[in-house]
Amino acid sequence: MARLLCILFVLATYSISSSPTLWNDKTIVADSSRGSGLASAAEVFTNDFIIKLKPDVEKKYGDELARELEFINHGQIPTSDELYHFQHNQVKSVAPSPSFEHLLRLQLNPKVESVYQVKGYDNRLKRGYKPKLLSHRYKGMDPLYPDQWYLKNTGQAGGIPGLDLNIREAWDLGYTGKGVVVAIMDDGIDYLHPDLRDNYIKEASYDFSSNDPYPYPRYTVDWYNSHGTRCAGEVVGKADNGICGVGVAYNAKVAGIRMLDQPYMTDLVEAKSMSHKPDLIDIYSASWGPTDDGKTVDGPRRLTLQAIVHGVNKGRHGLGSIYVWASGDGGAYDDCNCDGYASSMWTISINSAVNNGETAIYDESCSSTLASTFSNSGEPIPGAGVATTDLYGNCTLHHSGTSAAAPEAAGVYALALEANPSLTWRDVQHLTVLTSTRNLLTDALHQWQTNGAGFSFNHLFGFGVLNAGNMVKMAKKWKTVPARYRCEAGRTTKQYIIPTDEVLVLEIETAACEGGNNIKYLEHVQAVLTLDSTRRGDVTINMTSPMNTNSILLRKRPRDDDNSQGFTRWPFMTTHAWGENPKGIWTLRIAFSGNMPQQGILRECRLILHGTQEAPYADEIVSSDELKLAAITEMEKEEASI
Template identity: 65%
Template sequence: MPPGPPLLRAPLLLLLLLLHFLGALARGAVYTNHFLVELHDGGQAEAEQVAAEHGFGVVRKLSFLESGYFFYHNGLAKARRRRSLQHKLRLEKDSRVRKAVQQEGFIRRKRGYRDISDIDINMNDPLFTKQWYLINTGQADGTPGLDLNVAEAWELGYTGKGVTIGIMDDGIDYLHPDLASNYNAKASYDFSSNDPYPYPRYTDDWFNSHGTRCAGEVSAASNNNICGVGVAYNSKVAGIRMLDQPFMTDIIEASSISHMPQVIDIYSASWGPTDNGKTVDGPRELTLQAMADGVNKGRGGKGSIYVWASGDGGSYDDCNCDGYASSMWTISINSAINDGRTALYDESCSSTLASTFSNGRKRNPEAGVATTDLYGNCTLRHSGTSAAAPEAAGVFALALEANLHLTWRDMQHLTVLTSKRNQLHDEVHKWRRNGVGLEFNHLFGYGVLDAGAMVKMAKDWKTVPERFHCVGGSIQEPEKIAPSGKLFLTLTTDACEGKENFVRYLEHVQAVITVNSTRRGDLNINMTSPMGTKSILLSQRPRDDDSKVGFDKWPFMTTHTWGEDPRGTWVLEIGFFGSQPQRGVLKEWTLMLHGTQSAPYIDQIVKDYQSKLAMSKKEELEEELDEAVERSLKSILSKN
């Protein structure tokens, strides 16, 4: 057992594009005592020598940079309003140093930290019968059958064995009797305190219980008469403590996201930029690079799986303004309550892929998420999309046990194909079908995860074809947005047909947009695909009164056109929605297409002919047949 706690204490084009918009992110002018230092050559010994000569300490070598190191200076305040140019220049004048960057501090908030005071699977854990999101029999006035369908996955023998999930949060109570047996100490680290013991810092209000609660949802042990059980109760959980500090830095985020990517399979994040309805923010340069390395190199090249809570800003916010939840490299998860309705804090956006469960409307004390709590305790009060993301991580762990060869993209395809509408109900946004018949909702994505369906499909899954990236076109001329009416722009694309990077079957689509307006929060942006699928890229955010920054090369992302043919005319629609007339200028719209050239499901085995997979293969098979007939006709005509 680990020692106890201290005393109370992408492809190049895509990457360049994403890095380019970093300058526009809303940054606070706060500078920390953390420095990124890159050497020309030399190893750890030289880094320590350079640091010592200039009054610094070396925290660690950065795995995502060939010659990058994390330096700190105890003589500087942990947060100050002015840069320390003298320390930066002193390092840069050293001939051994290629670059030195003082790290800015920014805010990252835990999501869903709010106090909301019979199948026989042979579980003796006292809270198991209250874990309605695992098996919903109508507990707490819920809707029977509205759950993650984990019972089917468990009965098939999948419990998460051999899979490690990293909880990036405020620490884990790894001494908790319901977590200790599944705790992976070797894969854990405290990036806030720079030691291998990610135990939560003590506070009187138990504010730092967030990570422990998330960990229990995934990996709490079964049949030990303690609390409840995890979705993947035989998986291993690693604690990555990186929250619970006044300011986050790029170097801490990047280090956390890239921590032990050959050991940790799934990273679960229930945090992000402030959900106040007026923040536009996302990962900085180092974190983007670490995420790109993760999906390309993690898990032996199969790719790290990043699961992100979509956000808790409710109808006042839009998760497409969150660069983590709206990243193509993450699986963004929203939540429903136990009767299928949306939670009051749920944000909606076109980048959300699927949903799980949480609490948010009911006062019933048993309608929350039952899980582990600090100091060996249990709770029924976990909530928010913070609770939703770890549930998804647990389901993905079950799928990985069924097939360890799944790539990060395979997991996204499985999510699209096996998530179900079930009995989910969105009072605002209707359920619709895209151009290839896949049903989706603007808030719930492709539906609620179904663990049984996912493990069955994962078992026989064949890796999807190679992914390509195409700039589908761009409009660079400024266009005025009138106070009344809407601006409509069109882009006609061949999706790079005839080139090496041709995209025929879509996965993700980005609309990279630069726009300014007299009130950013009143902007409403929609985009319609050639196959007629409308994605709401940005909804009104009534609390966002920005009139200066706007959006600068911001990549609005949609998953709603999954599987569609991108060739044809795309339509962008921009207008204002608010009580007062506003003005604006669209300066740029670039269409980024990401997907495959060959049919992604052509080699998959259909076992349920009513499934989304069967429907998708029907479209693909018909197209393959049409192309074969056309080739045959051309061959016959050429011979004659």
């Protein structure tokens, strides 16, 4: 009997996870279920089960099976017609071992093909620097608006006038986010808050932590679960009601998706959150991710990847869901290319700048960051934080980190979608590249560069700070970009020793799939690498395009002592070659940067190109240059008048 139980459990555990994954968009991704060397918690099991019925079984049998075996049927998993989410309240929500009894009862049913008990892993952490500062209540006509320097910078708190999101121009043009729905995937939203309740949309909201339709934050003495409420206020805080400040897209609707507040995160919770109401929700904003400790390499699992891919292919009635991600708060010790959420090409990774254009002490840098918005510096400067809503009807001046940056971007994109509801997920990324401005953003370590297509970029700030006025004007007349192609430009499984004191140089010559999926204008580039080293944190990786644009794919991470996991088929991504012709020689350079000699082996390398065969916007590039020039001229005029 014991042997039978063991066999059945093995079958139950692996029957679904080993089944083939079908992708609409065949792209290299990071998935921990495939052994990609991700850091993970000690294995735990939840009270959630994924059930696969046999092909000839009617869908309605799911409810009957759940009642018969005393499970709760939470319905089909959104990205699959075959998989169902069952839950059993008699099973512990967090346990060190699987529930053999319940697995066996499900697996022995003649109409069940397979069953899998969902495992938990390290919970995702909210991104925000020093989140436990006191909140305050304010009175008057939008009393915090003068403190919202990221909307209109007049020099508050030592900032530079004009260094902001240029929101007022978009508002003056009549764009306030009307008709657009933004979901805050977080620890819940205080939807009773007087500055949020009129813009809250319950039809698009859900609590995946408690499996009910009321995503209200769980009470804690220290107000730890204020994160989502703060993010929501940045996007949709109501205008001219005398409460707190005003949202970037103050006439948009906000949905609350509560999914962070539990002991462990699961692939199922993330997947259901990111695929919730995809034809009602336009933008999903996420200010969280794997631990920003400088030694974690982690990303989305299989169901979550399927949900994101399904979102960009099918969401918004085929135009594609827009996923906005905070790039991370690990500072100089971390690299956001080790975060599989922020470095995904299906998400828009947003970093932050300070009100004087400098780098915040928590800012991570990586080649996958697309653009920046604003947040605090990480230093205790009065008035330099982000002003927004807080729990229980309160307001705060102290929202912070890239947690505050991502919702600002989501608000700007809501304005763009109001200007042109037909924008695809790729259109939004192209608009970001074209209309973001360098302004006065500066970093001592990472200088601004110009790529082969003429775009200015920065390893920390991406293509610059979002400019709402520029974006809505260009969005209004935008024509959808041409079809996107994927090209595997080169592959090698030959093993290369990474020298201790020298640089491993690997050259990949490519015709960019000429005659087939030929790419002439780049969007994203992925270098998919498998490598081992005696100290992962000392590995540095650089890649140079045929048009001589250098991308830092991985920099030194001094806290990462890993000597066993390494990287397994990890997709390092860069946006820095955007618009370039990829034909020619790509050069990969891998080296060690540390005080002690190290050893390493590159076991596999694949170069994946993504882009178009036709020029995406010949006319728009001219318009963009004119817009950027006009913005710089206005900025110089304001500077001269100070």
